[in-house]
Amino acid sequence: MTSTTDVEKKKPFANLADSGAYQKLLAFASLIVLLIGFSIASPNFMQTSNMIAILQATSVNGVLAVAATLVIITGGIDLSVGTLMTFCAVIAGVVLTYMGMPLLLGVAAAIASGAFCGLCSGTFVAKMKIPPFIATLGMMLILKGLSLVISGTRPIYFNDTPGFDQISRGSLIGEVVPAFPIPNGVLILFLVAIAASYILGRTVLGRYTFALGSNEEAVRLSGVNTDAWKMRVYALAGAICGIGGILIASRLNSAQPALGLGYELEAIAAVVIGGTSLSGGRGTILGTLIGALIMAVLTNGLRVLSVAQEWQTVVTGAIIILAVYADMVRRKKAS
């Protein structure tokens, strides 16, 4: 109970450097190295249209990765993001094409059904105490099957809903800055990311998300209704997958019921590359975005370089390991 030491006085500066701009820039290091490398290797890489293609390719995976980030920070895992996205797309297809409802209703239905399925996973995990891996694996299979059942194993096209494809393909930015026609899908990804960041950083839900991942029992013993909060996090993640469903449906102008398997691993990979720990309690949306971008740049760059496809896979694997390694080394130095 003695007085403040000089240590405490020094700390604010240390803190500043820690979270400062310099640090944040460094987090991009692997991404920037990749961008520079590919630009040198191929003159076609650094074109506006290709940059936009990369961003476009990030949009769906990015949104799913944001959803996965939330669940992973609670110490869980969500294997159902990919098939849930598809399920929501199919729901939108049913509402818009089969039932002929107006656009907004379709979007709302997709997001609501996403939230509902997320809530189901959350209930399995929180109330029934099923390990998140199994609960969401089960959901992944259930949703995969249901998408096929509901759609009649057939893609649902949105040709009767004019403007639906503009949700992802159109470009509001392009109308203002014609030189840089960033598609709306990318815009939506950034909006989702900003919203998720805000929720994580500034709201109770976010605080409990971290707390659950850090030490759930301690949170429970603090009198917090941990089950309820966990279910909310899963529901929120589900709703975000619903947005992902709209994005992909709009991009393909159809709901492809068989799609989505394997997307969960890519989303989780983006999360982990972005520095979020699978054991929970730590993570950032910015990191996840960078992770998703690294993956997209890598795949696109190797394609533009026309590397043989089998080698593309090898190089992707190696670079993912290296990128994370570089990040580990950087962080170790920083601390």
Place this chain on the structure above:
Amino acid sequence: MTSTTDVEKKKPFANLADSGAYQKLLAFASLIVLLIGFSIASPNFMQTSNMIAILQATSVNGVLAVAATLVIITGGIDLSVGTLMTFCAVIAGVVLTYMGMPLLLGVAAAIASGAFCGLCSGTFVAKMKIPPFIATLGMMLILKGLSLVISGTRPIYFNDTPGFDQISRGSLIGEVVPAFPIPNGVLILFLVAIAASYILGRTVLGRYTFALGSNEEAVRLSGVNTDAWKMRVYALAGAICGIGGILIASRLNSAQPALGLGYELEAIAAVVIGGTSLSGGRGTILGTLIGALIMAVLTNGLRVLSVAQEWQTVVTGAIIILAVYADMVRRKKAS
């Protein structure tokens, strides 16, 4: 250092009941319920030939799941089991068919290359401190690509190696007990499982596998070279995947270089259904075997019932959740 309380005296009995025959039988409960259910639903299900088909269907996934169990008990995860299996099959193909070496050498090469790749993953995790998810995801991609590169994107057939397909398909047991021609592949799975069980329960390697997953820092503080042991566990898991590679190659009488993606989730699912915790420190090979059997019975049963494919997926998802839930409830009651 005070006197014994009765609690402690009671403890041995509690322990006995815990690991007693009764308890072990109960662990099979979900499996047995499934078997009975399918037998009632279809008269064709409970035939010797179908039981053998189920066992055979378990063999490859079972071996991969055993490998995954080891890594998961250390608190890690291995996403590369499926493509590593394929890679080892391709290596066997190269050694046997392209280079025309004798059978044993091919088998040895497959297992050795499995161990080597496992060692690489282990090095990434232990030495480079890359999260296991990323290290093995990277390996998964690298091995997937390399399998295609090495094989020339072409299956390698083992027609020149007589007896190769007998490794998995032949039946030593059938020669002795003709009524029950259990294929050698199943025999190998059981041998692998027994060996892994023995290693886990009786050897130093096994002890450190559990210790690492339980509290790695404490093990390190006890002066154990945790990195070296972790690498050994990954190498052992890799070697087991090598055996899996031999099994699948022998069953298909060819090394199919494009196979293997998606097998990792099935293997991990079997592990988790079997009661091994993804956070490490706990798990049994017996549980994993039961988990793999549950998955195999489920898929086979639904197919025998000719359930429509899309519904098969839905039902599989739901039953996986239920099986694990039933297990949770049982354990809670037992404790």
Place this chain on the structure above:
Amino acid sequence: MSKLVEMVGIDKFFPGVHALKSVQFDLEPGEVHALMGENGAGKSTLMKILSGIYQRDGGALTIEGQEASPRTPREAQDLGIGIIHQELSLMNDLTVAQNIFIGREPRKSFGRLDENALNAQTARIFASMNLKLDPKALVGSLTIAKQQMVEIAKALSHRSKVLIMDEPTAALNDAEIAELFVIIRRLKAEGVGIVYISHKMDELKQITDRVTVMRDGEYVGTVGAADTPINTIIAMMVGREVNEKPLAAPDLGDAGVSLQVKGLNRGQDIQDVSFSVQRGEILGFAGLMGAGRTEVARAIFGADPKDGGEISVHGKVVSINAPKDAVKAGIGYLSEDRKHFGLATGMTVRDNIALASMDLFIGKGGVLNEAEIASTAQSYIKQLGIRTPSDAQEVRLLSGGNQQKVVIAKWLLRDCDILIFDEPTRGIDVGAKSEIYKLLEKLAAQGKTIIVISSELPEILRLSHRIAVMCEGRLTGILPGGKETTQEDIMYLATQRTAAMQVTGTAQ
């Protein structure tokens, strides 16, 4: 003859913290050398340098006259240095014996384990410690006190020349401590040098030969234990005199009953426990290890299920099935195991303090008022003297005692009517302890109801207006606080093991 250990001018920096400032320390063979200081003074850090966990940033270390810089725990072990860590570091999924011999398992050929030898050797160690514990029990199923004993057994099994004990008795009760002292004396006779860190001042006179005091990461001085009054040592530690006021049990008169527990039951652990506490009262809970005090507290709080029993708060029966119900009813519980049940160690000091009271800081749309959380946290940091570089520091980087203070702050902020403190001063230094006592008294004076579970009888006697004593899951009696009650009275009730014993005293 050279000294066993000699450390001179040791410096250690952590990001933002100058943890050790040119500290010196030495150890003779066959001596018990106490290392004292407030929470965060740097005791554990100094010992971690000696045992190869941290590397020093400056200074010299010699072991038996030889320059040494152990870089890993293994190297330190090879130099003959063993350590019992302040924070338990055990593998919960392994058995007791497996934990003790981790890294040195008796082996047969081909890396096979000799499990029988392992258990037999463990049993022998336990026998020499006069400890009854099944070598095959899973460590995770043991209470912390027993886990602490396992840590001690593990350190003993190393047969080190230097044995560092970082607060080995924090989780132990008097009987266990007495047994530990027997062991320490035996080791001493064998020529082992022992570094002994503790916040229990009474232990100094019992076993230590010399005392080195640290303050704020600096070396203050080394004195002989026998010829230095305790008050002098305390003054060296905190830089001032700490005077203990004797307890003055207030007359609560007709202050209403705020918590009433009737017929609380759960299997063997809790057998028909009934008691009540008045507003403004401090009820102490005493008992031996495993008496079930923690169980009673957790059952009241809803952390564990109960078989039966009725809990009333302010005369109204409340149904408590989960901690959230308890908190809603105005009951707070500070767990004895801060690491597992008290703290989200990866989060900041600020968030941990606010953890139970988030609803106070919620604005529109669930947005948190961060500035208010920070200023609240800072006021508690000041009030409790939590030594942390800032309120945004991660809790896991604080010293053990300061972590404990964070948990206390969490419950103070929650402002419950009824507060159950389970071993609140575990690992807390003398200065801070007396501050906490004052705090509890102040809370009681404000009309709050306080239950204190403690294994330190002087603490129970110092604090409690009434003392409940438990033995093997039963409440064996309730004694009045104040001068009339002695440690012997409590021990008598705490050892009433036969089920036929009547409850003495009155339960209101």
Place this chain on the structure above:
Amino acid sequence: AEEIYIPLVSKGFQHQFWQAVKAGAEQAADEYDVTITFEGPDNETMVDRQIDMLAAALANNPKAIGFAALDSQAAIPLLKQANDKGIPVIAFDSGVDSDIPLSTATTDNLAAASLAADKMAEMLGSKGKVAVVAHDQTSRTGIDRRDGFVNRMAENYPDIEVVTVQYGQGDHLKSTEVTKAILTANPDLNGIFGTNEGSAIGVVNGVQELGTEGLVIIGYDSGKAQKDAIKSGLMAGAITQNPVGIGYETVKAAVAALNGEDVPALIDTGFYYYDASNMDDPKISAVLYD
């Protein structure tokens, strides 16, 4: 001279069928002195991944593009973009719902699967029970081959019952297990149709492992294992497309379009039924691959 670059974005690349298409395309590339790349996603459900591939291909300023659409509509905006830039698009394997592709080099999968049904019926004497092990439930080829077979049976052979259609994702091992389950459920089965190479091999494997005899197995595509099975009599016969031809014609049409020549709107590369009797026929063996 400036290099002529023609990327082919396919439906897959790991399967032998696609490798044969690639081989044909490379052959044509050699002949016409152009550079090609050949890429496809891991499986035929990944519609969006294929579009990303198309986008990357467009970034390289190709002279022409070959495209095997996983979904007939999803790629239209990108194809329009190509069209606007004057890049000719040749569709292969299956069509695109648009008039942008100048030409489509493809197999009529419906007709090919009907032929398989005819052959099956012939061998069974127009009565009995058959099953289908298909490779995919939602992809165009999966649907066409399944429907071609099932519909022909329903229309022309009332005494033949298709008892079940199950899917093995074209994965050899999964198809093996599927076959065994089908045989367990239908001990009186007379024939099985496997709709692609992996499915067909799976059927053969499953039948072998169960030791079932007297089944009529008809496969699809070729590959060494399938050819061996036909030679040994395990498999009655199989449909083969002309994958090498598809690849070759795609590149050839692209080059023709670049040179301003007329290209036919549809290039039917044909399909054949082959069995032990005609396998070594030069016309047939030319379209088979190992």
